[in-house]
Amino acid sequence: xxxxxxxxxxxxxxxxxxxxxxxxxxxxxxxxxxxxxxxxxxxxxxxxxxxxxxxxxxxxxxxxxxxxxxxxxxxxxxxxxxxxxxxxxxxxxxxxxx
Amino acid sequence: xxxxxxxxxxxxxxxxxxxxxxxxxxxxxxxxxxxxxxxxxxxxxxxxxxxxxxxxxxxxxxxxxxxxxxxxxxxxxxxxxxxxxxxxxxxxxxxxxxxxxxxxxxxxxxxxxxxxxxxxxxxxxxxxxxxxxxxxxxxxxxxxxxxxxxxxxxxxxxxxxxxxxxxxxxxxxxxxxxxxxxxxxxxxxxxxxxxxxxxxxxxxxxxxxxxxxxxxxxxxxxxxxxxxxxxxxxxxxxxxxxxxxxxxxxxxxxxxxxxxxxxxxxxxxxxxxxxxxxxxxxxxxxxxxxxxxxxxxxxxxxxxxxxxxxxxxxxxxxxxxxxxxxxxxxxxxxxxxxxxxxxxxxxxxxxxxxxxxxxxxxxxxxxxxxxxxxxxxxxxxxxxxxxxxxxxxxxxxxxxxxxxxxxxxxxxxxxxxxxxxxxxxxxxxxxxxxxxxxxxxxxxxxxxxxxxxxxxxxxxxxxxxxxxxxxxxxxxxxxxxxxxxxxxxxxxxxxxxxxxxxxxxxxxxxxxxxxxxxxxxxxxxxxxxxxxxxxxxxxxxxxxxxxxxxxxxxxxxxxxxxxxxxxxxxxxxxxxxxxxxxxxxxxxxxxxxxxxxxxxxxxxxxxxxxxxxxxxxxxxxxxxxxxxxxxxxxxxxxxxxxxxxxxxxxxxxxxxxxxxxxxxxxxxxxxxxxxxxxxxxxxxxxxxxxxxxxxxxxxxxxxxxxxxxxx
Amino acid sequence: xxxxxxxxxxxxxxxxxxxxxxxxxxxxxxxxxxxxxxxxxxxxxxxxxxxxxxxxxxxxxxxxxxxxxxxxxxxxxxxxxxxxxxxxxxxxxxxxxxxxxxxxxxxxxxxxxxxxxxxxxxxxxxxxxxxxxxxxxxxxxxxxxxxxx
Numbered sequence: 001x002x003x004x005x006x007x008x009x010x011x012x013x014x015x016x017x018x019x020x021x022x023x024x025x026x027x028x029x030x031x032x033x034x035x036x037x038x039x040x041x042x043x044x045x046x047x048x049x050x051x052x053x054x055x056x057x058x059x060x061x062x063x064x065x066x067x068x069x070x071x072x073x074x075x076x077x078x079x080x081x082x083x084x085x086x087x088x089x090x091x092x093x094x095x096x097x098x
Numbered sequence: 099x100x101x102x103x104x105x106x107x108x109x110x111x112x113x114x115x116x117x118x119x120x121x122x123x124x125x126x127x128x129x130x131x132x133x134x135x136x137x138x139x140x141x142x143x144x145x146x147x148x149x150x151x152x153x154x155x156x157x158x159x160x161x162x163x164x165x166x167x168x169x170x171x172x173x174x175x176x177x178x179x180x181x182x183x184x185x186x187x188x189x190x191x192x193x194x195x196x197x198x199x200x201x202x203x204x205x206x207x208x209x210x211x212x213x214x215x216x217x218x219x220x221x222x223x224x225x226x227x228x229x230x231x232x233x234x235x236x237x238x239x240x241x242x243x244x245x246x247x248x249x250x251x252x253x254x255x256x257x258x259x260x261x262x263x264x265x266x267x268x269x270x271x272x273x274x275x276x277x278x279x280x281x282x283x284x285x286x287x288x289x290x291x292x293x294x295x296x297x298x299x300x301x302x303x304x305x306x307x308x309x310x311x312x313x314x315x316x317x318x319x320x321x322x323x324x325x326x327x328x329x330x331x332x333x334x335x336x337x338x339x340x341x342x343x344x345x346x347x348x349x350x351x352x353x354x355x356x357x358x359x360x361x362x363x364x365x366x367x368x369x370x371x372x373x374x375x376x377x378x379x380x381x382x383x384x385x386x387x388x389x390x391x392x393x394x395x396x397x398x399x400x401x402x403x404x405x406x407x408x409x410x411x412x413x414x415x416x417x418x419x420x421x422x423x424x425x426x427x428x429x430x431x432x433x434x435x436x437x438x439x440x441x442x443x444x445x446x447x448x449x450x451x452x453x454x455x456x457x458x459x460x461x462x463x464x465x466x467x468x469x470x471x472x473x474x475x476x477x478x479x480x481x482x483x484x485x486x487x488x489x490x491x492x493x494x495x496x497x498x499x500x501x502x503x504x505x506x507x508x509x510x511x512x513x514x515x516x517x518x519x520x521x522x523x524x525x526x527x528x529x530x531x532x533x534x535x536x537x538x539x540x541x542x543x544x545x546x547x548x549x550x551x552x553x554x555x556x557x558x559x560x561x562x563x564x565x566x567x568x569x570x571x572x573x574x575x576x577x578x579x580x581x582x583x584x585x586x587x588x589x590x591x592x593x594x595x596x597x598x599x600x601x602x603x604x605x606x607x608x609x610x611x612x613x614x615x616x617x618x619x620x621x622x623x624x625x626x627x628x629x630x631x632x633x634x635x636x637x638x639x640x641x642x643x644x645x646x647x648x649x650x651x652x653x654x655x656x657x658x659x660x661x662x663x664x665x666x667x668x669x670x671x672x673x674x675x676x677x678x679x680x681x682x683x684x685x686x687x688x689x690x691x692x693x694x695x696x697x698x699x700x701x702x703x704x705x706x707x708x709x710x711x712x713x714x715x716x717x718x719x720x721x722x723x724x725x726x727x728x729x730x731x732x733x734x735x736x737x738x739x740x741x742x743x744x745x746x747x748x749x750x751x752x753x754x755x756x757x758x759x760x761x762x763x764x765x766x767x768x769x770x771x772x773x774x775x776x777x778x779x780x781x782x783x784x785x786x787x788x789x790x791x792x793x794x795x796x797x798x799x800x801x802x803x804x805x806x807x808x809x
Numbered sequence: 810x811x812x813x814x815x816x817x818x819x820x821x822x823x824x825x826x827x828x829x830x831x832x833x834x835x836x837x838x839x840x841x842x843x844x845x846x847x848x849x850x851x852x853x854x855x856x857x858x859x860x861x862x863x864x865x866x867x868x869x870x871x872x873x874x875x876x877x878x879x880x881x882x883x884x885x886x887x888x889x890x891x892x893x894x895x896x897x898x899x900x901x902x903x904x905x906x907x908x909x910x911x912x913x914x915x916x917x918x919x920x921x922x923x924x925x926x927x928x929x930x931x932x933x934x935x936x937x938x939x940x941x942x943x944x945x946x947x948x949x950x951x952x953x954x955x956x957x958x
Contacts, residue, residue, distance in 0.1 A: 007109075018165050033326075051539075064543075077946075077948035078945070363849065397925075466928075468922055476918065483918055495903070515892050516894060
């Protein structure tokens with residue numbers, strides 16, 4: 001009959017753990033357009049750094065480098081501009097799931 | 099004990115059901131609520147303490163979600179307890195439990211009693227559930243990375259948990275009690291499984307199979323929530339890499355086990371069960387590559403979604419194949435009804451995924467454009483095509499006997515010759531891409547850039563190929579390779595020279611990168627390369643994995659040069675194979691509590707010089723009444739000498755010895771170690787470049803509440 | 810490479826009996842149920858493989874052609890004795906389908922890449938007034954500064 005005792009004890013402990021939630025819950029940051037853009041910016045920055053690195057390593061010829069750099073910088077600039085606008089004008093910033 | 103085991107399994111099922119339902123209800127409430135209220139806060143928001151019905155509803159749905167998460171965590175505890183009970187029962191020789199009776203016996207050594215947990219149908223399903231709830235446990239503990247996405251992933255995982263735990267409770271109960279008289283001793287563990295690697299091979303393989311549920315759960319969550327951006331890919335990346343590492347390790351442990359235990363001299367037989375493990379590995383590998391497209395360029399969103407799903411689905415399909423008996427295989431489990439369960443589960447997951455995919459597919463449209471066919475992007479596309487094609491070929495070959503039976507009324511065998519013919523050319527194309535891909539630039543690559551990056555590696559590879567062709571054959575295995583003699587020699591030469599090409603391109607990546615670092619920091623070349631790896635662990639860890647892969651490929655290419663001989667050997671009899679001469683010194687018999695054994699002692703000479711002796715063994719296990727052979731293997735970089743005690747001539751008692759000379763096998767095992775080291779390195783977090791630190795710090799300050807990257 | 814493969818297929822081909830035995834033997838299965846290639850079947854006391862090897866050796870020594878040997882084996886043991894589908898009848902489908910899949914896949918990639926090249930530049934600012942060129946230059950400069958090595 002010890003097994004019954006262990007079973008009851010284990011069940012009670014489990015139920016206590018599951019349903020007894022003291023304190024406040026952690027819900028994390030809400031995802032916004034600006035947050036998403038920052039992720040995008042990080043990705044584009046990463047690509048730019050990679051490109052710079054590969055150029056310095058001698059893998060990319062000058063012409064290709066300049067062309068790709070400027071297209072990546074355009075992309076980054078557009079994202080940065082939008083982030084700046086959203087931060088200056090919070091009313092236009094809507095939640096993603098709205 | 100058995101009762102407690104059964105109870106904990108039932109409790110685990112109840113907790114999973116609760117976790118699933120409560121999580122689902124909470125999330126659907128939150129979704130409705132979000133649909134009516136725009137949210138604007140960026141800071142971590144804690145439950146607001148305001149009043150009002152809406153807020154009450156919000157609070158209770160969040161509390162409900164939290165109980166769901168905790169129930170999921172607790173389900174791990176319950177399954178863990180059940181597993182511990184089963185193992186304890188195995189150690190106590192509790193043969194009243196049918197599973198223990200069928201898979202253990204009193205004289206079984208300790209570690210194998212532990213392995214009883216995964217050596218049969220019911221136990222291995224329990225073990226599978228343990229790993230699944232274990233992965234889910236870790237995921238649920240790390241929910242702070244992105245609570246909402248993790249809540250969805252947790253619900254998806256709870257759904258999968260319900261399936262496996264229902265299976266355990268209602269179809270394959272590991273704690274079922276023996277009917278009738280209690281037997282005195284169990285019927286023992288299959289002797290083939292009584293080998294040290296067998297204790298770790300299944301856990302590794304299962305960790306790999308089960309682990310792909312996690313990326314799938316995240317993908318499903320991202321699809322359902324229309325998750326903005328590629329962050330979820332970033333979060334799943336490490337999970338996928340860890341899982342991939344386990345699966346790789348599991349597959350090769352299996353191959354090594356087959357090589358050192360089954361005694362047929364090979365390591366891969368294209369058996370359906372082996373194929374089943376290869377398929378998710380192939381799609382998983384494709385996924386590991388294509389995620390880069392999504393992370394860096396926001397492309398291939400739909401494709402990645404499907405790839406994650408396919409990987410998960412194929413892992414389950416593999417289990418289905420192994421356990422349903424639908425396709426005949428040497429190491430399938432006993433035929434049973436659980437095949438139907440798996441079939442329905444496969445259909446169900448497909449339907450659920452398809453439903454959400456069709457519903458939310460518009461969200462997956464990518465924005466970026468591509469400049470040229472000669473670019474890293476398209477090399478990834480071809481890479482993915484070839485991986486998926488390989489996977490398809492394996493799947494096709496595995497199912498073809500069934501298809502043939504349906505169409506022309508008779509089964510056919512689809513064995514090694516089929517795969518060699520179809521898969522090797524595809525694998526060679528893939529090898530070319532392994533060399534070319536990393537050197538192509540993103541967006542577009544000019545001819546000038548191609549020339550700059552490929553000239554020297556290509557010249558190197560051609561030199562090696564010529565060298566292999568003109569060297570004398572007497573140097574052994576791959577030397578003096580004449581590709582026009584046989585197609586397999588041609589494939590080997592291609593594989594080896596392409597491998598050299600990959601090695602040279604990888605080396606040039608390290609060298610060039612190291613030089614840049616060295617220019618900035620003034621460190622030596624080697625220190626710079628170490629630093630380079632540390633700064634971008636994924637890329638350079640990945641290169642090391644590529645290096646490991648080609649070392650494995652070189653090992654596989656050696657198979658074209660294998661030889662074998664078989665001979666009955668009395669005292670003083672000789673046999674020669676390649677440069678080796680074998681001399682039978684003695685043969686005898688032995689007995690231990692678990693088995694009888696017969697073995698021969700063979701002196702080995704290489705080019706006339708004595709280099710040692712070898713003892714191939716054959717065992718007869720008492721409990722299971724089965725025999726197994728334990729080959730003796732003498733490994734060198736060039737070749738393995740592999741001796742098998744095949745049997746005994748009944749008339750004169752002389753042992754029959756089979757000798758295999760297997761070229762380059764050691765390279766395979768070395769390559770796997772390199773692959774695993776590379777995977778480990780890729781998991782290490784990146785070190786920041788010192789020069790950029792102030793800039794990064796400034797940026798961090800400028801951004802409110804950066805998201806925790808706890809992947 | 811494919812052409813080279815084909816050429817080698819044509820000119821290759823073992824001729825002496827021992828290598829022919831090994832060649833054919835590696836394309837057949839042991840029929841005892843062990844699912845192993847005939848010449849790799851190693852389990853002790855196999856009821857089938859020894860006899861089969863003997864028959865194969867005899868056939869090769871008689872000088873029977875490969876296809877004749879295979880036919881004889883198929884007649885005696887059924888089609889599953891061959892380790893891979895033949896190149897005849899429905900069996901051919903086994904080889905054709907992967908090739909078709911490869912061709913379709915290549916075609917698909919070429920189409921996808923073409924579609925991507927013709928894609929319009931991504932729209933960035935959603936519902937916000939257009940960004941001035943001078944402002945963009947400033948941000949380009951910022952991006953350049955922040956990604957310098």
